Amino acid sequence: MNAIEIRGLTKSFRGMYALNGLDMTVPKGAIYGFIGENGSGKSTTEKLICGHLVADKGDIKLFGRDFTDAGVRVRVGALIENAGCFPGSSVYQNLMMQAINLGLDNPDEEIMRVLKIVRMEDNAALKFKKCSLGMKQRIGIAMALLGDPALLILDEPINGLDTDGMRIMREILVDITKTYGCTVLISSHILGELEKISTHYGIIREGRMVQELTAAEMDSRARVFVSLKTKDLDEAARLLQKKYGNVRIEEGYVRVYDVNETEAIVDFLIENGHIVSEIKKNKIGLEEYYIELMSRKESK
C-alpha cells in the first residue's frame, strides 16, 4: 500500500495552473524528497494533500483511503510554511491545543515525548514569539509529531536554518522514520541535505511530475567522473579529451566523465609530461542530476 497516491491533480489560481494533472506515488515508510524550482507546484501539492486548498480536479488517496477521511487525517502531521502557533502562547500551550484537538489520552506525556524528540524539552515554558527560527521549525515538527502520525508533510523545514540547525533537523527526521516508521514527504531547495536523508525522489516542474525514482535508482543513474588538478589545466584537458572524449574544466579541476580508472589517467598524463597534484573519483550528486535533468527538459 502506498502512503500517498495522487492521480491527475489539477489546481489553478485565477486561471493560472499551479498543478496540471500531477501524478505522484509515495511508498509507505519512505522519506520522499520533493524537488522543484520556485513555483513548480511543490507547496500547492502539499497544501492540497493537507486539505488547505480545494483541487479543481484529481484524486488524492492516503493509505488507500480518500484523503478527506477523518480516520486517516487524524494520522497526518504537517509543517507547511510555518509552525502555525500562537505567538503569545508558550510552546507547551501551543502543543497542548493540538493535543486536545487530536483527543490524546495523555497530553502531558505526549507533549514531553515530542519535545524530547526535537530536543526542546527545556523550552516548554518559553513563549513562541521568543523562540529562534530554528526552534520554531522544531516546534512545528513537534506539533506535527503529536498523536503518532503515519504521514508527515514538511514544506521547506530546513530553510533559513544554520548548519547546526540543519544537522539537528536531519537527525530528527532520520530518527522519526527509523523509530516510528512514519512516511515523510519533504520539500526543500537544499538538495544536498535532501540527498542525505531521502529514500525516494520526486521531481516536479510546471505542475507536472517529471520523474520519480528511488535513491538506489538515482545512484545507478548518477554519472561517475574523475576530477584532477595539474599545472596546465587546458593542455591536460585537451590531451584527456582526445583519449576519453567527455572532459570539462570546472571549478579549477579537469573533469573526466564516465571514467573510473584514476591510475590509468595518472599514467597517461605522466607519459605526456604532466604532474598530477590532486585526483579523486566523484559521482554526480542530486543537485547536478537535477540541474542536468532540467536543462535536458528545457532543450527539448
Next chain:
Amino acid sequence: MNNTREIKFESPSFYQRLRGMLGVDFYRLFHTPLYYIFLAIAAIIPAMILGMTTVEGGAPLYSNTWNIVAADTPLYVFNEIGEYANMNMVFIFGGIMVSIFIGHDYGSGYVKQLFTSHPKKQDYMLSKTITCAFSMACMCVTYLIGGVTAGLFTGADMTVNVGSLIIAILGKMVMSLGWASLYTFLNVIFRKYFGISIASSFFFGTGILIIGAAAVIGNSSSALLNIFLYGSSVNACLSSNIFTLIICVLVSVGWTLVYNLLGTLVLSKSDVY
C-alpha cells in the same frame, strides 16, 4: 527502517471531533488575555455610562438602573442614546472579540494545523459559534455586574419587575448564540481581510440595518423585525414575558443553523487561505 508497522485508522465520531475542537477553543479562550479583557470592557462600560451620567449636575441617562440592561419597552427606533446603550452593546463588543479570536486563527496559521488533522469545516463553525456565544453570555453577566454596582453607588432607582428582568437578561444571553454565529460567518467570509472582518462585525452588531428599517415602518409595527437578531435582542426588554424568551430561543437557534450551514459551505468550497 520499520516499514512494516501496522497502521490503524479509526475515524473519530462527530462528538469526538467536536469535543476536540471545543476543547481547543475553550483552552485558548481561558489561556489568553483576550477573553478577560473583553469581560472587563463589558463590566467597565456600563459602570462608566451610569456613573458619568448620574453625577451631580449631569442629566441622568436612565430613569432606572435596570435600563442599563434593557429599555422599558421594545424600542427598535430610539430617541435618546440611553434607550440604545444597554446590554445590546455586548453584541458589539462580542463582534470585535470574535473577529480577533478568529483572526488569530488565520493570522498565526493555526487554522492549518486544525484542517490538516481530522476536524471538518462544520466542526470549526460550530465550535467557534459555541465558544464565542459562551464568551458573549459571560460578557452579559459582567455587564450586569458592572451596571448594577455603579447603580448602587449612584443611588439610581432600582424598582423593577424581577420576572421580566430575568427574562430580558436570559433573552439577551440566548441571543448571544445567534450573534456569535453571524460573526463567525462574517469572519469566515472575510478571513483574509482582518480589517474588513472587524468593520463588518461592528456594522452588523450596531443593528443599524434593523434600526433603519424600523425608522421606516415605525416602532408600533416593528414586531416583525423580531425575526432578526437585533430585533429579538431589542424585544428582550423590561416588559418581557415567557413568549419573548421563546422567540429569542427560536430566532437565535434558527439563525445559528442558517449561518453555520452557510459558513460550512463557504469553507468547504474555498481555499483555507
